[in-house]
Structure formats: structure tokens, C-alpha cells
Amino acid sequence: xxxxxxxxxxxxxxxxxxxxxxxxxxxxxxxxxxxxxxxxxxxxxxxxxxxxxxxxxxxxxxxxxxxxxxxxxxxxxxxxxxxxxxxxxxxxxxxxxxxxxxxxxxxxxxxxxxxxxxxxxxxxxxxxxxxxxxxxxxxxxxxxxxxxxxxxxxxxxxxxxxxxxxxxxxxxxxxxxxxxxxxxxxxxxxxxxxxxxxxxxxxxxxxxxxxxxxxxxxxxxxxxxxxxxxxxxxxxxxxxxxxxxxxxxxxxxxxxxxxxxxxxxxxxxxxxxxxxxxxxxxxxxxxxxxxxxxxxxxxxxxxxxxxxxxxxxxxxxxxxxxxxx
Amino acid sequence: xxxxxxxxxxxxxxxxxxxxxxxxxxxxxxxxxxxxxxxxxxxxxxxxxxxxxxxxxxxxxxxxxxxxxxxxxxxxxxxxxxxxxxxxxxxxxxxxxxxxxxxxxxxxxxxxxxxxxxxxxxxxxxxxxxxxxxxxxxxxxxxxxxxxxxxxxxxxxxxxxxxxxxxxxxxxxxxxxxxxxxxxxxxxxxxxxxxxxxxxxxxxxxxxxxxxxxxxxxxxxxxxxxxxxxxxxxxxxxxxxxxxxxxxxxxxxxxxxxxxxxxxxxxxxxxxxxxxxxxxxxxxxxxxxxxxxxxxxxxxxxxxxxxxxxxxxxxxxxxxxxxxx
Amino acid sequence: xxxxxxxxxxxxxxxxxxxxxxxxxxxxxxxxxxxxxxxxxxxxxxxxxxxxxxxxxxxxxxxxxxxxxxxxxxxxxxxxxxxxxxxxxxxxxxxxxxxxxxxxxxxxxxxxxxxxxxxxxxxxxxxxxxxxxxxxxxxxxxxxxxxxxxxxxxxxxxxxxxxxxxxxxxxxxxxxxxxxxxxxxxxxxxxxxxxxxxxxxxxxxxxxxxxxxxxxxxxxxxxxxxxxxxxxxxxxxxxxxxxxxxxxxxxxxxxxxxxxxxxxxxxxxxxxxxxxxxxxxxxxxxxxxxxxxxxxxxxxxxxxxxxxxxxxxxxxxxxxxxxxx
Numbered sequence: 001x002x003x004x005x006x007x008x009x010x011x012x013x014x015x016x017x018x019x020x021x022x023x024x025x026x027x028x029x030x031x032x033x034x035x036x037x038x039x040x041x042x043x044x045x046x047x048x049x050x051x052x053x054x055x056x057x058x059x060x061x062x063x064x065x066x067x068x069x070x071x072x073x074x075x076x077x078x079x080x081x082x083x084x085x086x087x088x089x090x091x092x093x094x095x096x097x098x099x100x101x102x103x104x105x106x107x108x109x110x111x112x113x114x115x116x117x118x119x120x121x122x123x124x125x126x127x128x129x130x131x132x133x134x135x136x137x138x139x140x141x142x143x144x145x146x147x148x149x150x151x152x153x154x155x156x157x158x159x160x161x162x163x164x165x166x167x168x169x170x171x172x173x174x175x176x177x178x179x180x181x182x183x184x185x186x187x188x189x190x191x192x193x194x195x196x197x198x199x200x201x202x203x204x205x206x207x208x209x210x211x212x213x214x215x216x217x218x219x220x221x222x223x224x225x226x227x228x229x230x231x232x233x234x235x236x237x238x239x240x241x242x243x244x245x246x247x248x249x250x251x252x253x254x255x256x257x258x259x260x261x262x263x264x265x266x267x268x269x270x271x272x273x274x275x276x277x278x279x280x281x282x283x284x285x286x287x288x289x290x291x292x293x294x295x296x297x298x299x300x301x302x303x304x305x306x307x308x309x310x311x312x313x314x315x316x317x318x319x320x321x322x323x324x325x
Numbered sequence: 326x327x328x329x330x331x332x333x334x335x336x337x338x339x340x341x342x343x344x345x346x347x348x349x350x351x352x353x354x355x356x357x358x359x360x361x362x363x364x365x366x367x368x369x370x371x372x373x374x375x376x377x378x379x380x381x382x383x384x385x386x387x388x389x390x391x392x393x394x395x396x397x398x399x400x401x402x403x404x405x406x407x408x409x410x411x412x413x414x415x416x417x418x419x420x421x422x423x424x425x426x427x428x429x430x431x432x433x434x435x436x437x438x439x440x441x442x443x444x445x446x447x448x449x450x451x452x453x454x455x456x457x458x459x460x461x462x463x464x465x466x467x468x469x470x471x472x473x474x475x476x477x478x479x480x481x482x483x484x485x486x487x488x489x490x491x492x493x494x495x496x497x498x499x500x501x502x503x504x505x506x507x508x509x510x511x512x513x514x515x516x517x518x519x520x521x522x523x524x525x526x527x528x529x530x531x532x533x534x535x536x537x538x539x540x541x542x543x544x545x546x547x548x549x550x551x552x553x554x555x556x557x558x559x560x561x562x563x564x565x566x567x568x569x570x571x572x573x574x575x576x577x578x579x580x581x582x583x584x585x586x587x588x589x590x591x592x593x594x595x596x597x598x599x600x601x602x603x604x605x606x607x608x609x610x611x612x613x614x615x616x617x618x619x620x621x622x623x624x625x626x627x628x629x630x631x632x633x634x635x636x637x638x639x640x641x642x643x644x645x646x647x648x649x650x
Numbered sequence: 651x652x653x654x655x656x657x658x659x660x661x662x663x664x665x666x667x668x669x670x671x672x673x674x675x676x677x678x679x680x681x682x683x684x685x686x687x688x689x690x691x692x693x694x695x696x697x698x699x700x701x702x703x704x705x706x707x708x709x710x711x712x713x714x715x716x717x718x719x720x721x722x723x724x725x726x727x728x729x730x731x732x733x734x735x736x737x738x739x740x741x742x743x744x745x746x747x748x749x750x751x752x753x754x755x756x757x758x759x760x761x762x763x764x765x766x767x768x769x770x771x772x773x774x775x776x777x778x779x780x781x782x783x784x785x786x787x788x789x790x791x792x793x794x795x796x797x798x799x800x801x802x803x804x805x806x807x808x809x810x811x812x813x814x815x816x817x818x819x820x821x822x823x824x825x826x827x828x829x830x831x832x833x834x835x836x837x838x839x840x841x842x843x844x845x846x847x848x849x850x851x852x853x854x855x856x857x858x859x860x861x862x863x864x865x866x867x868x869x870x871x872x873x874x875x876x877x878x879x880x881x882x883x884x885x886x887x888x889x890x891x892x893x894x895x896x897x898x899x900x901x902x903x904x905x906x907x908x909x910x911x912x913x914x915x916x917x918x919x920x921x922x923x924x925x926x927x928x929x930x931x932x933x934x935x936x937x938x939x940x941x942x943x944x945x946x947x948x949x950x951x952x953x954x955x956x957x958x959x960x961x962x963x964x965x966x967x968x969x970x971x972x973x974x975x
Contacts, residue, residue, distance in 0.1 A: 001498055002528065005330040005829040010880040025501060029557050033583045042584050062335040064496075064528055090531040093488075110584060157807030173824045174853055179504040179655040184555045184584060203824055203882055207906075230660040232821075232853055256857075326651075326675060330829040350651060354714050358740040367741040387834045389679050415683040416692040416760065435741065504655040509712045 003063050009202075009212065011278070014059040016215025017198025019098060023083045024050070024191025026069040027103040028183070031079040034071055035107035038120045043107035044183055047190030047223050048078060049140055051102035054217045058282070059087040059098050066095075072102075073133025074119045079105045080133060103190075104140060113185050113226075144222045147270065155236040155252065165291045169207040172236035173200050177229050188227040193253055193269055194218075200237040201249040201273035208239055208247060209287050211277045216246060219272040219307070225255070227268050232256045240272070241304025242290040247275045248304045272307065328386050334527075334537065336603070339384040341540025342523030344410055344423060349375070349516030351394040352406040352428040353508070359396055359404060360432035360444055368432035368442045369508055372515030372548050373403060374465055376427035379542045383607070384412040384423050391420075397427075398458025399444045404430045405458060429465060438510050438551075469547045472595065480561040480577065490616045494532035497561035498525050502554055513552040518578055518594055519543075525562040526574040526598035533564055533572060534612050536602045541571060544597035544632070550580070552593050557581040565597070566629025567615040573629045574598045597632065653711050659852075659862065661928070664709040666865025667848030669735055669748060674700075674841030676719040677731040677753040678833070684721055684729060685757035688770045693757035694833055697840030697873050698728060699790055701752035704867045708932070709737040709748050716745075722752075723783025724769045729755045730783060753840075754790060763835050763876075794872045797920065805886040805902065815941045819857040822886035823850050827879050838877040843903055843919055844868075850887040851899040851923035858889055858897060859937050861927045866896060869922040869957070875905070877918050882906040890922070891954025892940040897925045898954045922957065 007018040024047060031045035059065060066086040073080035085098040109115040124130045158167030173196065181192045198215055205213040227233060234254045241248040253269040277285040292298045332343040349372060356370035384390065391411040398405035410423040434440040449455045483492030498521065506517045523540060530538040552558060559579045566573040578594040602610040617623045657668040674697060681695035709715065716736040723730035735748040759765040774780040808817030823846065831842045848865055855863040877883060884904045891898040903919040927935040942948045 001524065002334075009826075010829075026499070029499060029501060029583075033557070033581070036583055044584055090528060091535045093532075093535065156809060159806060171824055172822070174821055174850070175823075176659075176849065176853060179660075199826065200824070203826060206882070232856070327679065354652060354740060358714075358738075358743070361741045361743060369741075389683075413683075415679060416686045416694075418683070418686060 001065060003059060003061050003065060005061055008061045009214075011212040011280075012061045013212070013214050013278075014061070014063075015195070015198060015202065016055055016218070016273075017195035017202075019055070019059065019065070019085055020050075020053075020194040020198060020218070021189075021191035022065060022067050023085060023099075023101045024103065024189060024194060026067045026083050027081040027105060028189065028191075030069040030071060031081055031105035031107075034079060034122075035117065035119055041117055042110045043117045044110055044185050045079065045105035046108050046183070046185070046187065046226065047103060048106045049104040049144060049223065050190070050194070050218070050221045051140070052217065052220050053099055053101045055099050055215050057087070057096045057098060058214050064088045064090050065098070071122055073130070073137060074122050075134075075137050076118060077106055077116050078137070079107075079119055080136065081105065102136075108185060110184065113187070140220070143220060144224075147222045147224075153252070155238050162291065164208065164288050165293055166238050166297050169204045170236070170238040171200055171203045171207065172234055175233050175235070177227060177231045177233060179229060182229045186229045188229075188231075188233075190223055193223070193227070193233075194221065196233070196235050197237075197251045197253060197269070197271060198273065200235045201251050201275065204237040204239055204249045205247050205275035205277075208290070209277045209285075211285060212280075213275045213277050215273060216276045217274045217311075219274075221269060221271040223269055225266055225268040227253075227255045228257060230257070233268070237273075239290050240300045241308060242287050243308055244286055245276055245284045246308070247277075247287055247290075248308065249273045249275065250300070272304075326390060328384060328388050328390060330386055333386045334539075336537040336605075337386045338537070338539050338603075339386070339388075340520070340523060340527065341380055341543070341598075342520035342527075344380070344384065344390070345375075345378075345519040345523060345543070346516035347390060347392050348408045348410060348424075348426045349428065349514065349519060351392045351408050352430060353514065353516075355394040355396060356404040356406055356430035356432075359447075360442065363445045366442055367435040369435055369510050370404065370430035371433050371508070371510070371512065371551065372428060373431045374429040374469060374548065375515070375519070375543070375546045376465065377542065377545050378424050378426045380424050380540050382412070382421045382423060383539050389413045389415050390423070396447055398455075398462060399447050400459075400462050401443060402431060402441050403462070404432075404444055405461065406430065427461075433510060435509065438512070465545070468545060469549075472547045473549055478577070480563050487616065489533065489613050490618060491563055491622050494529045495561070495563040496525055496528045496532065497559055498528075500558050500560070502552060502556045502558060504554060507554045511554045513554075513556075513558075515548055518548075518552070518558075519546065521558070521560050522562075522576045522578060522594070522596060523598065525560045526576050526600065529562040529564055529574045530572050530600035530602075533567075533615070534602045534610075536610060537605075538600045538602050540598060541601045542599045542636075544599075546594060546596040548594055550591055550593045552578075552580045553582060555582070555584055557583055558593070562598075564615050565625045566633060567612050568633055569611055570601055570609045571633070572600045572602075572612055572615075573633065574600065575625070597629075651715060653709060653713050653715060655711055658711050659864075661862040661930075662711045663862070663864050663928075664711070664713075665845075665848060665852065666705055666868070666923075667845035667852075669705070669709065669715070670700075670703075670844040670848060670868070671841035672715060672717050673733045673735060673749075673751045674753065674839060674844060676717045676733050677755060678839065678841075680719040680721060681729040681731055681755035681757075684724075684772075685767065685769055691767055692760040693767045694760055694835050695729065695755035696758050696833070696835070696837065696876065697753060698756045699754040699794060699873065700840070700844070700868070700871045701790070702867065702870050703749050703751045705749050705865050707737070707746045707748060708864055714738045714740055715748070721772055723780070723787060724772050725784075725787050726768060727756060727766050728787070729757075729769055730786065731755065752786075758835060760834065763837070790870070793870060794874075797872045797874075803902070805888050812941065814858065814938050815943060816888055816947050819854045820886070820888040821850055821853045821857065822884055824882055824884050827877060827881045827883060829879060832879045836879045838879075838881075838883075840873055843873070843877070843883075844871065846883070846885050847887075847901045847903060847919070847921060848923065850885045851901050851925065854887040854889055854899045855897050855925035855927075858940070859927045859935075861935060862930075863925045863927050865923060866926045867924045867961075869924075871919060871921040873919055875916055875918040877903075877905045878907060880907070883918070889940050890950045891958060892937050893958055895926055895934045895937055896958070897927075897937055897940075898958065899923045899925065900950070922954075
């Protein structure tokens with residue numbers, strides 16, 4: 001579809017969140033279709049996890065987004081989907097790969113939303129494909145467990161913070177979940193949640209560096225808990241790390257089922273977003289260093305640095321590999 | 326209402342699809358109101374057909390759209406509505422007729438959606454009005470039957486197409502039907518479908534000629550099949566004909582009731598859209614000729630030429646008639 | 651237009667904010683049209699104030715909103731507009747007055763947004779009309795000055811608050827101002843701001859009483875400061891007063907022109923919203939009493955009580971007057 005002014009920031013760059021929402025919609029369609037391809041109980045595929053995603057080149061207003069999706073692995077209860085987004089300038093015909101994403105879905109019964117159904121197996125053309133898929137499946141399963149334990153952190157408000165401290169840019173947003181946000185099962189689409197997360201992370205980044213910012217990458221996101229229609233969700237973001245030219249922001253999503261529900265507020269999702277600051281010509285700008293004050297902030301900065309260096313090393317290894325081929 | 330940036334393309338011209346959506350909403354309101362004006366089973370008017378519509382002058386961001394609707398004929402089971410759209414520049418006070426449309430609605434029972442109810446007859450001021458309406462009614466009925474037969478065609482993807490061939494510009498878009506897209510009966514508003522059709526047709530036209538394009542006219546659209554909430558719809562478009570300054574695009578809408586429905590994918594709507602290419606000063610530009618390769622493409626080109634010449638002849642006859650008066 | 655699921659809460663009642671947005675759009679159109687009705691510098695009418703508005707009966711999904719607007723007074727630099735909203739059930743034909751609102755607009759030059767232009771005078775059918783209008787004009791002018799002074803208050807976050815305290819339900823929302831939120835001058839439509847204010851106030855009310863809530867009335871809102879495209883706005887709400895069956899919530903809007911602007915964060919708008927809690931049958935429910943802790947909270951509760959009693963007395967006086975006629 002064509003990118004509209006509302007999909008983009010004032011510099012005309014499409015929000016990362018808009019792209020994540022399109023990716024998730026494509027993934028939900030293909031995996032729901034697959035899970036209902038054999039006779040049996042009807043089901044709706046719910047997003048369980050999105051693997052780390054890099055935004056390779058910014059998309060602009062007026063360009064057309066081409067989204068293609070393919071099922072690459074099935075376990076007994078989950079589906080792995082690979083989604084590619086190409087941006088196409090229909091005036092010049094130029095096409096660019098915007099990003100590639102890998103998503104995991106789980107089929108939930110349409111009649112009983114707490115029941116996970118079985119997934120019809122796909123056919124692999126080579127035995128290797130299945131083995132590699134299984135390896136990816138095991139890895140993400142382990143990672144899901146780990147983040148579940150980490151998930152208890154809370155962002156406390158800070159009064160009169162200094163510029164460039166963590167408290168200065170931290171932000172939060174509340175959203176009342178409406179019918180358009182939800183699947184047939186009455187739960188929020190994963191893509192809607194990711195779009196709101198990107199919105200908060202973008203505001204944190206812009207408050208910190210006060211320039212035009214764009215999403216550079218999103219770390220793996222695990223959806224541990226479903227969010228029901230009618231909930232109020234609070235999305236909070238704080239900066240954890242800055243390199244010379246990038247900012248890492250941690251985002252939490254808490255759901256508050258406050259009408260007619262006995263349940264307390266709970267943490268539904270958390271993730272790390274990385275942003276860069278762009279000049280008017282689209283070149284990356286230096287970013288002011290994050291000032292850490294408390295022990296926790298310093299620890300999180302070091303952890304963020306670890307993730308940053310690891311990603312950088314991985315990317316260099318990939319580039320060397322590519323150069324050798 | 327005031328036209329916003331999201332209603333328009335990057336050159337500031339309001340999408341034909343936005344206007345079609347407003348027209349259909351006005352038609353649905355007036356015909357639902359009429360069908361419930363007498364005591365009896367409550368009903369919701371569903372769009373059955375839109376007659377050929379010309380876009381007389383482009384509307385721009387910031388202008389106000391004034392939409393007026395009037396019932397012009399009733400048969401036993403259908404209502405004919407005439408809708409006019411005026412664009413008003415509230416700064417200069419200038420008003421222009423943007424388009425006139427004729428829509429046909431059918432009242433469906435609120436309790437049993439497969440039951441078509443009777444329409445209360447309207448009063449005609451002159452006997453002629455009734456006769457002319459009846460003639461229009463018979464004509465559209467015949468045309469509806471014909472398009473139903475034509476509806477089986479499918480658009481296949483083409484790999485590495487040459488510029489200006491049919492395969493080069495053909496496009497498709499997938500949309501998951503949400504609650505805001507639907508009427509009280511849980512079926513997609515005709516206006517929502519037309520807006521998506523216009524979006525796809527616009528992408529096809531822009532891919533072909535790589536300039537700023539606007540909707541010039543829409544041929545009669547017949548809504549043979551309803552589309553239910555929760556369906557995935559695929560809207561595909563391909564170019565069928567080019568004259569020196571216009572492009573004709575055929576658009577298909579297929580619905581995929583992929584959850585909880587035994588039904589196969591089916592063709593819901595099809596229609597022809599005509600686009601022109603505009604220079605920055607708003608003047609029509611020449612259009613590159615469509616290169617036809619297969620026998621089918623050549624046949625469709627000739628058929629498109631037939632429609633083009635017929636419309637041109639009709640318009641000239643009208644102008645001569647107007648000149649003689 | 652037809653009310654959609656997205657316009658309403660999960661009980662199907664249309665949000666007060668949706669109605670306020672429609673009212674303001676109608677007011678902006680009629681006053682911009684009037685201000686440009688004579689030759690001279692083109693201008694766009696900007697919302698300066700909305701008088702107190704009562705929501706007389708709830709509107710539901712599927713109903714049609716009929717909005718009518720009329721200019722009732724002009725001063726040298728401002729326009730008073732009266733807007734009525736009728737809800738129409740197109741199935742039964744039943745119409746109800748949803749609310750009446752009075753809005754004040756000021757024409758700003760399209761070329762120089764800081765220049766307020768002159769308003770062409772309207773013709774009054776009776777001298778009394780002009781005198782009464784002038785009286786309303788003087789009253790609102792006085793009230794505007796007063797609220798400007800009150801506007802410095804800030805909502806501080808509270809950690810682990812007790813149920814039914816002020817801190818327990820207070821909420822805030824951030825929103826990045828996009829192109830669709832703005833007028834031709836690049837400033838946020840008053841209606842967009844009011845919709846967001848109603849959203850926050852509704853969340854505060856629902857958090858307090860955990861039931862289905864609807865907007866009952868909005869006190870006069872003064873728009874002291876314009877908000878520019880690209881700003882981040884923070885909308886915060888806190889409960890100030892509860893009667894047996896109503897809740898009063900104070901809402902603040904702060905704008906943060908954080909990209910490319912030398913200006914600090916500033917207070918753009920503030921207002922009081924009153925909500926009631928409804929049972930499934932649509933009857934008003936008792937509301938838990940607000941627990942006030944600090945001196946400021948107690949003071950605000952007494953002030954809210956004052957406003958509540960004043961409104962009640964006014965309404966009784968009007969009813970007696972109506973009964974005597």
C-alpha cells in the first residue's frame with residue numbers, strides 16, 4: 001500500500017512502527033490461513049515472538065510498500081514466518097529492501113482462546129531446511145524463557161530531571177484498546193502493540209537528541225501475555241545506552257484490565273529499540289551521551305553496551321563472510 | 326468535512342477512493358432511513374451497484390466536501406440514490422461540482438441477513454420520472470447479469486516484466502477486514518471496498534506512467550457478493566487499455582473467509598477505473614502506450630478501446646445536445 | 651456520518667471526544683467560510699474557546715450524527731458559533747438532541763499566523779440578539795483571563811497509591827502531532843485536542859470506578875496557546891471531585907516543541923470534564939467517594955463541590971422557568 005503522511009514523521013520518513021504493523025498483519029494472515037488449511041477446529045494465529053529486525057533503509061511518504069510472507073518452519077504448536085518488505089518508488093521504479101523479519105505464531109482455538117491447537121506440518125524441499133528451522137525454534141524457546149524472568153522492572157517517574165539523563169527523556173503513553181486494535185479473538189494484534197512501542201521509543205529518542213530520528217533496529221520481542229479488548233495499556237520507555245551515533249531504548253507494555261475483570265495490572269511485553277538521528281540530508285548525526293546517575297542506570301548502560309558490541313561484531317563477521325563469497 | 330493530508334496523494338489531490346467512500350456513506354444513510362420509514366421489519370441498506378461516475382474536477386487538501394443525496398427511484402426491492410459532491414474552497418468561497426453518482430441499494434433484514442425486504446414506494450411528481458427510473462432499473466439489472474458471467478478471470482504474477490507491459494504495472498493488495506470496515510450487519514461497507522479498489526488502480530496507473538495520476542472515472546461497479554468481517558480480501562489490478570491521455574485499469578476483489586467458514590475464496594466485485602496523468606500545472610499529460618503480449622491482453626485492449634470510444638461518442642452527443650439547447 | 655465501533659467504548663456508547671471533534675470541525679468550517687466572505691486577506695478560523703457543554707443523551711454505534719452550525723454573534727475579532735448535534739437512529743427514525751455547544755473562533759491570517767484579522771459583521775434580525783451576544787462576549791472574555799492565571803498547576807506522579815485516592819486514577823498520555831491533526835496553518839485542530847482530553851479523562855474515571863463510564867458534561871475550555879505540527883503533547887488528568895453519581899476530572903494539555911524550536915514546554919489548554927458511571931441498562935450508578943489526602947487535594951475537592959452545586963442550582967432554576975412557561 002501507499003505510504004501516507006500519517007504513516008510518517010514530519011521529515012517524511014515512515015515510522016518503524018508502521019512497518020512493524022504491516023509485517024505483523026502479513027504474518028498473521030499467512031499463518032492463520034495455514035493453520036486452518038486442514039479440516040479441524042478453526043483457529044486464529046497469535047503472535048508469540050518477533051526476531052531481531054534491522055531497518056535497512058528509510059521508507060518515505062508516497063512510496064509503495066511491498067510485503068511478502070512465507071512459512072519457513074512449523075513445530076507442533078508454532079509457525080515460523082519470514083516477511084520481507086520492499087519499498088518501491090513508483091515514480092522512478094527504484095526498489096529497496098527495507099527489512100526482513102522473522103515472526104513466530106501460535107494457533108489459538110476460536111472457540112476456546114486458552115487452547116493451543118496443533119499446526120499442520122509443512123513440506124521441506126531439503127532435510128537441512130527442517131534441521132535449521134528446528135535449531136532456530138530451540139534457540140527462540142530458550143530466549144523466551146529468559147526474558148520472562150527479566151520482565152519485572154518498572155519505570156519510576158522523576159521530577160525536574162537534568163538534560164540527557166535517563167529521567168529527562170523517559171516517556172509513557174496510555175491507550176484504551178478499541179475494536180480496531182483486535183483480532184477475531186478479541187485480543188490486541190501484535191502489530192498494534194509494536195506500533196505503539198515504536199511511538200514511545202521514538203519520543204524518548206527525540207526528547208534526548210532533539211533532532212529527526214528513525215528506527216534502526218528492534219531486538220527480539222516476546223509476547224508473553226495476551227491483551228484483551230477494553231484494557232488500558234501503558235507503554236513506557238527509557239533510554240538505556242548511547243553509542244556515538246545510536247540510542248538504545250527499553251520499552252515496557254503493561255496491561256490494566258480495569259473494567260469488569262478481577263485481574264491486576266500485568267507486564268505484557270518488553271523490548272529494546274535502537275534509533276539513529278538523521279540530518280536533513282539523511283546522514284547519521286552524533287548523539288549526546290546518556291548521563292547515568294544511579295547504580296541501576298550504570299548497570300543497564302553496560303548491558304546495552306554489551307548488546308551493541310555483540311551486534312556490531314556479528315555484523316562485521318557477516319560482512320567479511322559476504323566479501324569472501 | 327475538511328479534506329486532510331491522508332485523504333490525498335503527495336501532489337495534494339484527494340483520492341477518488343476517498344470521494345467514493347463519502348458518496349457511499351451518504352447513500353447508505355439515506356436509503357437505510359427510507360427503507361425503515363414504515364413500520365415493519367428493520368433493515369440495513371446494502372450497496373448493490375454504483376453507476377458509471379466521472380470525476381469532473383480534482384478536490385484538494387483543505388477544501389470542504391459537501392455531499393447531498395436524494396432518492397430518485399424505488400423498485401420493489403431496490404432504491405436508486407443520486408449523490409452529488411461539491412468541493413468548496415472556504416477561503417475563496419469557490420464551489421465546484423466534483424462528481425455525481427447513482428447508487429442502487431437493497432434492504433437486508435437486520436434479523437436475517439439473507440432476506441431481502443420490500444422497499445416503501447416513493448411519490449413521483451410526474452409520471453415521466455417513474456417511467457425513466459423504471460427504464461434505468463431495467464438497464465442496470467441486465468448489466469448486472471452480464472458482469473456476473475465475466476467475473477471468473479484471475480491475475481497471475483509475472484516475473485521480470487518489461488516496462489509498459491501489462492505485467493509490469495499489475496499490483497495487488499491484501500486487507501484484513503476489521504470492525505470499522507463493516508456495517509451493523511457485519512459486512513464490509515461498499516465504500517470501503519471502492520476506496521481500496523481505487524488505491525490499487527492508482528498504484529497500477531502510477532507504475533505505468535510514473536507521474537502524478539488522478540481518477541478520471543469509474544465504470545459501473547456491481548456488488549454480487551457480500552464480504553464478512555474477519556475475511557481477508559485481495560484486491561488486484563491490471564491495465565487493460567491506454568488512449569493518448571488515459572489509462573483503463575481492471576480491478577478484482579476476492580474474499581477469503583479463512584477462519585471458521587467452510588467456504589472457498591470467491592470473487593466479490595470487479596470494475597474498470599480510468600486514470601489520467603497530470604503535470605504540475607494540472608494539465609493532462611500523454612501516457613505511454615500499453616504493450617500487449619498475449620492474445621488475452623490484445624483482446625482486453627480492444628474491448629477497452631470499445632468502451633473508450635463508446636464513452637467518447639456519448640459525451641460528444643451530450644455536448645452537442647447541450648449546445649443546441 | 652455513521653458512528654463506528656472505533657468511535658465508541660466497549661459498551662457501544664460513542665465517546666464524548668468523538669462528538670466534540672465533530673462539533674469543532676463544523677464550527678471551524680462555518681467560521682472560516684464567514685471570515686473569508688468579504689474580499690481581503692485570507693484567513694483560517696482558530697478555536698479560542700468552547701462554552702460549557704452538556705451531553706444530554708448517549709449516542710450509539712450505528713446511529714447517524716446530524717451536526718448543524720450557525721453563527722450567532724460577531725465581535726471585531728471573534729465569531730460565536732452555535733452547534734447542535736442530533737443523533738438519529740436510521741432504523742427507527744428516532745431523533746434525539748445529543749448536545750448543543752457554543753464555540754468562539756478567531757481568524758488568523760494565512761500569510762502571517764500571528765496576525766488576527768477583522769471579522770465581517772453579521773446582520774441581526776432583532777437588536778436584542780446583538781445585545782445578548784455582546785453580553786456573552788464580555789462574559790467569556792472575563793472568564794478567559796481568569797483561567798489563564800490558574801493555568802500553572804502540574805500533576806506530579808505518585809508511587810503505589812491507595813485505591814480511590816487522586817494518585818490512584820491520575821493518568822497521562824503523550825501524542826506526537828501529525829499532519830492529519832492540523833489545520834492549513836499547521837496548528838492542531840481544537841477538536842483533536844478535545845478528543846484526546848476526553849480520552850484521558852475517561853481513563854481516569856474508569857480507573858476510579860471500574861465500570862462503564864460516559865461523558866456527562868465539559869466545562870468551558872479556553873485555548874490560550876496554539877500547538878504546532880511536530881510537537882509532542884502530554885495530556886494529564888486527575889480527579890478533583892466526586893458527588894454521589896458523578897466524577898469531575900481536571901485535564902491539562904502541555905506542548906513540547908522539541909524538534910528545531912528554541913521554546914520550552916508550555917501549558918496549552920486546561921478543562922474540567924464530568925463523567926457518570928452507567929449500569930448495563932444505562933442507569934447511573936453510585937460512584938466511590940474520592941479520598942483526598944493533601945491540603946491541595948482537599949481544596950480542589952471543595953472547589954469542585956462549588957462548581958457542582960452551582961451547576962445543579964442553575965439547572966433547577968432553568969427547569970422551574972421551563973415549567974412556568
